[in-house]
Amino acid sequence: MRSPEALRWRVIRQLLEALLFEGVLTYRLEPPARGGWGWLSFSLGQVEGRCRGRVRGFGRVQLAIKSLGLSRQGRAVAVSLEGLVGQLPASLECRCVLLAELEATLRHAAACPVVAERRDLAAEALDSALHEGHPYHPCFKARLGFDAEDQARFGPESGHAFALHWLTVPRDHCLSQLPEAEAAFWDRELGVETSRALWAALAASGGDSRRHAVLPVHPWQWRQLREGALGPALARGEVRALGTLGDAYRPSQSLRSLFNASRPGQACVKLPLGIGNTSARRHLEPHSVPSAPAISRWLRDTLDGDPRFATDYPLRLLEEYAGVLYTGHPERPAEQAALAGELGAIWRDAIAQRLAGGERAVPANALFAVEADGRPFIAPWIERHGLEAWLAALIRALVLPVWHLLAAHGIAVEAHAQNALLVVRDGWPVALLLRDFHDSVEYVEAFLPEGAEGPRLGERQADYDAAPDDRYYRMGAVEALRELVMDTLFVYHLSELALALETHYGLPEARFWQAVSDCLAAYARRHPELAARLAHLGHRRPWIAAEALITRKLRGPEAPECHHRIANPLADADLPH
Numbered sequence: 001m002r003s004p005e006a007l008r009w010r011v012i013r014q015l016l017e018a019l020l021f022e023g024v025l026t027y028r029l030e031p032p033a034r035g036g037w038g039w040l041s042f043s044l045g046q047v048e049g050r051c052r053g054r055v056r057g058f059g060r061v062q063l064a065i066k067s068l069g070l071s072r073q074g075r076a077v078a079v080s081l082e083g084l085v086g087q088l089p090a091s092l093e094c095r096c097v098l099l100a101e102l103e104a105t106l107r108h109a110a111a112c113p114v115v116a117e118r119r120d121l122a123a124e125a126l127d128s129a130l131h132e133g134h135p136y137h138p139c140f141k142a143r144l145g146f147d148a149e150d151q152a153r154f155g156p157e158s159g160h161a162f163a164l165h166w167l168t169v170p171r172d173h174c175l176s177q178l179p180e181a182e183a184a185f186w187d188r189e190l191g192v193e194t195s196r197a198l199w200a201a202l203a204a205s206g207g208d209s210r211r212h213a214v215l216p217v218h219p220w221q222w223r224q225l226r227e228g229a230l231g232p233a234l235a236r237g238e239v240r241a242l243g244t245l246g247d248a249y250r251p252s253q254s255l256r257s258l259f260n261a262s263r264p265g266q267a268c269v270k271l272p273l274g275i276g277n278t279s280a281r282r283h284l285e286p287h288s289v290p291s292a293p294a295i296s297r298w299l300r301d302t303l304d305g306d307p308r309f310a311t312d313y314p315l316r317l318l319e320e321y322a323g324v325l326y327t328g329h330p331e332r333p334a335e336q337a338a339l340a341g342e343l344g345a346i347w348r349d350a351i352a353q354r355l356a357g358g359e360r361a362v363p364a365n366a367l368f369a370v371e372a373d374g375r376p377f378i379a380p381w382i383e384r385h386g387l388e389a390w391l392a393a394l395i396r397a398l399v400l401p402v403w404h405l406l407a408a409h410g411i412a413v414e415a416h417a418q419n420a421l422l423v424v425r426d427g428w429p430v431a432l433l434l435r436d437f438h439d440s441v442e443y444v445e446a447f448l449p450e451g452a453e454g455p456r457l458g459e460r461q462a463d464y465d466a467a468p469d470d471r472y473y474r475m476g477a478v479e480a481l482r483e484l485v486m487d488t489l490f491v492y493h494l495s496e497l498a499l500a501l502e503t504h505y506g507l508p509e510a511r512f513w514q515a516v517s518d519c520l521a522a523y524a525r526r527h528p529e530l531a532a533r534l535a536h537l538g539h540r541r542p543w544i545a546a547e548a549l550i551t552r553k554l555r556g557p558e559a560p561e562c563h564h565r566i567a568n569p570l571a572d573a574d575l576p577h
Contacts, residue, residue, distance in 0.1 A: 007109050011102055012081060013065035015138035018550040020061040022564050024089065029055065045087030047072050057498060057513050058491045058546070059566040090554040098553060101142035101276065108141045109133065111148065112157040116372045119380065123351040123361040123421065124259040127252050128156040130365055135496050137549055144276035154220055154251060161248035161261035164216040168202050168240045169326050174213045175290040176324040185322065189267060189347065194246045201242040214242065215324045216345050218256070218271040229338035238329065254418060256282050265353070270346040283341035285439040287472060289325040291457050292346050292438035295473070296320045298455035299437060302409050314431035315401035316354045316423070320438050322347040346438060351421065354433055359425050361433050364398065364493065365417035368500035376504050381427030387505055390428070395519045397422060397429035402489055403523060407530050407537065410447040412481035414440035416488040417496070442475045442484055482537045483545055491546050491566070513569040520570065540572035
């Protein structure tokens with residue numbers, strides 16, 4: 001458990017840092033002293049603020065939050081979340097939602113148990129034990145919809161496992177993409193005994209396998225839907241509950257992706273979860289569920305066609321190989337809308353399937369975690385290999401596979417610290433393992449290399465082709481690809497590692513970004529044939545766009561993506577400002 005007071009200051013710090021970074025609040029920084037620290041002043045509604053701070057790489061703002069002072073008309077005022085949120089430039093409704101998420105974050109974070117020693121945990125156990133939450137977003141553990149009992153039962157930090165609920169639905173109200181015949185699929189995924197029990201439950205409910213399909217549901221989601229949007233279909237007998245059966249699952253740090261606790265090494269199952277957490281509600285984007293296998297096949301075919309992904313830029317995928325989606329009754333559009341993305345499942349390769357002997361996988365957000373002994377998670381590796389050598393290997397392993405996929409193949413992936421896993425051997429970085437592609441892969445038709453095609457999406461291909469750019473996977477401009485990669489890999493990911501290395505090892509952040517810049521420059525020299533494509537990406541411009549996460553939250557759930565302009569530490573000094 002963590003101190004409520006320390007958590008309160010963390011939430012306040014991340015809220016203010018995000019508001020300042022995204023330009024929601026303008027600030028003045030007095031001439032900084034050594035290390036870039038100085039007094040930072042800002043206005044928030046009727047309140048004036050002053051705090052020690054500095055501006056880091058990509059314009060990220062860092063505050064020494066305990067030095068924060070607030071005043072109104074020259075008189076000091078107390079620092080409180082309610083007071084800060086009440087002054088934000090947003091509607092009353094948006095301010096109330098934000099305050100509720102911040103207060104829920106405090107409650108849930110305070111209740112999280114802490115695993116004393118995580119360095120020796122296997123990948124799945126480590127993933128669940130990474131309790132820290134998003135290091136940038138202030139609503140890092142909001143989980144709106146969870147009460148204290150839900151948090152204890154379904155939060156990954158508790159270590160509890162639970163079985164899934166099962167439903168049967170009409171086949172013509174369902175879309176599915178399976179890698180083999182349905183009976184064989186369920187036998188393989190559930191085991192023959194559980195598969196037989198499932199079909200027996202289906203028969204006992206009055207259904208049959210010719211007219212009905214089955215799908216799993218998170219027990220929290222089942223509780224919500226049976227009393228809400230799914231109630232009418234249950235009352236009509238179209239959807240029938242089959243009860244709880246099969247393996248127990250343990251939640252990952254993303255909550256809705258579940259690891260098999262009964263049979264480790266079996267698939268990870270991703271299920272919709274209608275809670276609000278960080279920046280989004282955790283349902284599944286409906287179009288992406290049946291398309292997930294096609295997206296994974298497209299990525300796998302791309303990697304298989306380029307031997308450099310096995311040698312120079314080692315990249316492995318946790319493929320999403322099956323998807324089932326309940327679409328609802330086609331003649332009841334209101335019910336369909338209420339249930340869109342709320343019932344479905346995606347099956348993903350287990351982490352262990354992509355590791356060789358002597359290798360282990362570490363979620364990238366563990367790389368900047370601090371353990372109970374006060375030392376960084378990565379401390380033993382740096383002591384063993386040396387900081388400079390280890391960091392150079394890390395940058396090559398994390399950056400170059402993603403960069404080569406973008407520069408050479410025109411495909412952008414969301415390589416943030418939760419989706420990326422570093423494969424190490426005795427702590428030495430050897431490869432990158434990526435996951436979660438079904439709704440976060442982007443490409444631009446004209447930026448694909450000659451002879452290459454976008455994903456083949458089967459019977460839904462015509463719908464994707466007819467959709468406007470920027471709606472699904474196909475973007476309208478290469479800038480969107482650059483932003484996705486640089487946001488998720490650099491701005492909100494490696495920037496946290498840069499801060500950790502400066503804090504614990506005294507490595508100046510400027511040297512960290514210089515090492516990244518040098519790595520990208522070496523890649524460009526090695527691939528002169530990609531010079532025009534790299535120039536098109538514009539990653540060396542002095543100013544670039546980045547997604548504004550807290551700004552969008554202040555504008556409400558229906559607001560489009562928000563962006564802001566930030567300084568680029570990877571800029572080429574010869575390019576015009």
